[in-house]
Amino acid sequence: MNKKIKIIVFILSLTLLSNKCNVTYENYKPNRQELDKNVPPKEMKLIEEVTLEETEELVLHDILMSDINNSCSILAVTDETNRTLNFYNYENGKILNFIKADLWLVDSIIASGIKPYNHFNKTYKYLNIKDYPNYKITPELTKLLLNTFMGARFVNDSTLIVSALLNAWKTTIDSNNLFDISNALVYCDINGNIKKFLPLESSSNLFPTSIPFFYNSQTKTIIMANEDSDRKIIQRKLDSIITFSIYDSVAHFIKQVSFLPETFTKSFLNNLEFSKIPQLCFIKDSCFISYGIDLTIYNLNNEKRFQLKNLPFKNDSGFLLIKEPMKEMYENSSKVAAPTINDSGFAYQSKISKFYISRVSKNKITRKIYDNLFPVKIANMINTGGTLTVWLYVIDSTVENGYYYILQEYTTEGKLLSQTNLFDKKEQKIRHIAYDSKHNYILIFLKSKEGWKLEKRKWS
Numbered sequence: 001m002n003k004k005i006k007i008i009v010f011i012l013s014l015t016l017l018s019n020k021c022n023v024t025y026e027n028y029k030p031n032r033q034e035l036d037k038n039v040p041p042k043e044m045k046l047i048e049e050v051t052l053e054e055t056e057e058l059v060l061h062d063i064l065m066s067d068i069n070n071s072c073s074i075l076a077v078t079d080e081t082n083r084t085l086n087f088y089n090y091e092n093g094k095i096l097n098f099i100k101a102d103l104w105l106v107d108s109i110i111a112s113g114i115k116p117y118n119h120f121n122k123t124y125k126y127l128n129i130k131d132y133p134n135y136k137i138t139p140e141l142t143k144l145l146l147n148t149f150m151g152a153r154f155v156n157d158s159t160l161i162v163s164a165l166l167n168a169w170k171t172t173i174d175s176n177n178l179f180d181i182s183n184a185l186v187y188c189d190i191n192g193n194i195k196k197f198l199p200l201e202s203s204s205n206l207f208p209t210s211i212p213f214f215y216n217s218q219t220k221t222i223i224m225a226n227e228d229s230d231r232k233i234i235q236r237k238l239d240s241i242i243t244f245s246i247y248d249s250v251a252h253f254i255k256q257v258s259f260l261p262e263t264f265t266k267s268f269l270n271n272l273e274f275s276k277i278p279q280l281c282f283i284k285d286s287c288f289i290s291y292g293i294d295l296t297i298y299n300l301n302n303e304k305r306f307q308l309k310n311l312p313f314k315n316d317s318g319f320l321l322i323k324e325p326m327k328e329m330y331e332n333s334s335k336v337a338a339p340t341i342n343d344s345g346f347a348y349q350s351k352i353s354k355f356y357i358s359r360v361s362k363n364k365i366t367r368k369i370y371d372n373l374f375p376v377k378i379a380n381m382i383n384t385g386g387t388l389t390v391w392l393y394v395i396d397s398t399v400e401n402g403y404y405y406i407l408q409e410y411t412t413e414g415k416l417l418s419q420t421n422l423f424d425k426k427e428q429k430i431r432h433i434a435y436d437s438k439h440n441y442i443l444i445f446l447k448s449k450e451g452w453k454l455e456k457r458k459w460s
Contacts, residue, residue, distance in 0.1 A: 025321040030313040030375045039310050042418040044407075044442060044457040050093040052445075052452040058086065058098055060452050063432040063445055065151040065211060069158070072438040074190055075454075076152045076160060085149045085162055087190055090436075093454060099192045101147040103129060106168045109182070114199040116170040116180050124170040124178065135177055137169055144179065145169075150210030155187070155217065159195070162186045163210040163224070166199075183208045185222065185251050198251035200224070206242060206253070212280040220249045223257065223287070225278050241270060243278055244289065244300070257300045258289060267319045268326035281381040281388060286412050288381055288388055293318070293374040297381075297388070297414070306414025311376055311406070312394060318373030371395040379405070382435045384442065387411060391433050399423070405430060407442070409459070418459060428453065 052060060061081035068075050068090055075088040087096040109126055116124040127135060132142060144167060151163040163185055170180045187196035200208040206226055213224040228242040244258035264270050281288040288305065289298040293315050297305045375395040382389050392406040405422040422444075424430055431452075432445035441456040 023321070025318075025325060025373060026369060028317060028321055028369075028372055030317070030372060033312055033314060035312065036310045036416075039416055039419060042409075042420050043460045044420050045460050046455055046457055047439075047441060048456040050091075050454040050456070052088060052093045052454055053095045054451050055095060058082070058084065058095060060086065066432060066434045066443075066445075067152050067154050067160070068434070068436055069154045069156075069190075070438075071157050072436060073157075076154065076190075078149045078152050078162070080148055080150065083146065083148045085152055085160075085188075087192075097190065097192050099149070099188065101149045101164055103142075103145060103147070105147040105164060105166055105184075105197075106145060108194075108197040109166060109168050109184070109199055112184075112197055112199050114201065116168075116182070117202040122172050124172055124180075126180070127169045127171055127177075132169065135169070135171055137177065141169070148210075149186075151213055153213070153215045155215060158190050160188055160190075161213075161215050161222070162188060163213050165210045183210050196250075200247070200251050201253065206245065206256075208245070208247075212278060214280055214282050216282065218285075221254065222247045222249065222251070223280065225280070226256070241265070243291075244280070258298070259302055261291060261294055261296070261298065261302060263294045263296070263319055264291070267323045268330045269319075269322065279378060279381045281383055283383045283386060283388060283412055288412075290378045290381055290390070293377055295376060295378065297390075297410075306410070308378075308390060308392075308408065309414075309416045310408070310419065311392070312396065313375040315374045315376055322373055380433060382433065383437075384409065384435050385437060385440050387417060389435070389442070407433070420459070 054060060059082075060077070061079055064078045064080045066075060066077045072090055074096065075090045077086045077088065078084070079086060083101045084098045085101075086098045088094065089096055106126075106129055110128055116126055127137070129142070132138075147167055148165045149162050150165055153161050155161055163183065166182045166184055168180050168182070169177055171177045182199060182202060184197060184199040186194060186198070188194050202208065206228065209225045209227050211225065213222055215222050223244055223246050226242045226245050241260040242256050242258075243260050245256045246254040248254060260270060277292045279290045287300050289300070290296075291298075295308045295311065295315055297308065299305050372395075377393045378390060379393045380391040382391070388410045390408045390410065392408065393403065394406055395403050401424055404424075406419055407422060408419040409417045411417060422430060428446040428448045430444060431447045434443040434445070435441070436443055436456065439456070439458075441458055444455040444457060446453045446455065
């Protein structure tokens with residue numbers, strides 16, 4: 001009998017091993033993890049619900065970033081689609097004011113005196129809008145200048161720093177026109193008055209991006225996300241790809257402080273931008289950084305703080321299985337034509353991105369396959385009164401919508417204190433989460449056909 005049992009166990013082991021060996025990125029299914037029963041779901045009590053006002057002038061499309069002033073009287077929201085910075089009465093949701101990122105920002109670039117980045121050792125200058133016709137820049141081309149407010153942080157009760165994504169046309173002495181993308185920090189007050197316009201300089205390996213960013217009121221410095229297209233695209237390096245740098249309060253570069261983690265570089269995922277959207281959070285002097293599908297929380301300089309715990313799925317196998325197809329794409333990306341005089345770093349990166357998108361399609365890395373490989377994604381992190389709350393997006397075919405959200409609350413040392421599952425309703429979708437430090441409220445922004453609701457909730 002014992003001999004028969006051993007034979008059966010041996011055969012089963014071979015079968016399981018064979019099945020394991022046959023797992024590929026195309027047929028992988030994530031294994032559900034056993035959850036810790038000592039971390040029961042924690043209820044979030046609804047304290048108040050506010051409707052965010054909409055008018056004929058302003059209809060809120062999306063919320064990219066939000067902040068509340070110190071007295072909790074004003075809510076500031078950036079709407080990427082509308083390209084606006086909106087101010088609401090935090091108590092009743094009424095619109096107080098809004099600013100639109102328009103062509104006036106192009107004039108601000110020129111007035112600042114900053115010089116465009118000189119691609120290919122060519123000397124460029126920004127063009128005044130009034131001179132566009134002289135350089136054959138048509139009204140249709142001018143419409144491409146879609147400047148956008150991306151992020152907003154209150155400096156004090158009535159002043160904000162706003163990060164802006166800027167478009168402008170620049171030219172060389174021989175009239176070689178080039179579309180330019182840059183970033184700036186704008187200081188403004190709650191009435192929409194611009195106090196300072198501070199453009200951020202770009203270099204071959206350092207392109208500041210507009211979000212995320214954080215203003216440190218104690219040190220008067222700003223930490224901003226950076227893109228390093230030169231190193232990963234032109235130099236074809238996989239390591240030391242810059243992700244965050246520190247600037248002073250007048251937007252001068254100080255130093256690089258963080259780089260893309262090895263989880264991405266070893267899996268050749270450094271060119272799939274959507275996979276590693278960074279998030280940034282500060283609790284007092286402690287910095288917390290995350291990268292989308294990497295379920296590790298980092299400090300500055302890539303120091304690992306802790307792994308997220310008690311999750312229904314893991315992403316580890318996804319990084320291993322996607323390595324081979326991504327490596328093949330990376331090796332073949334050298335076939336993309338080299339950059340030309342007409343390519344900005346951004347334009348050339350777009351060529352590479354299009355190549356990767358086409359190869360992703362060819363390798364049949366569909367959204368479904370990608371979600372199977374990486375079923376858990378970090379959507380955001382917020383400082384909730386001294387604890388770190390991580391907002392997670394979970395793909396799960398067993399729930400009604402096929403996905404849901406988890407809010408996890410951690411100490412700064414990485415101890416899991418509580419977690420709550422959140423589900424979209426049929427008529428209302430969760431689109432943004434923030435925090436009210438004065439009242440200790442979790443703020444949940446919901447979108448429906450009727451408009452936007454702001455729920456003020458509190459953990460019981």
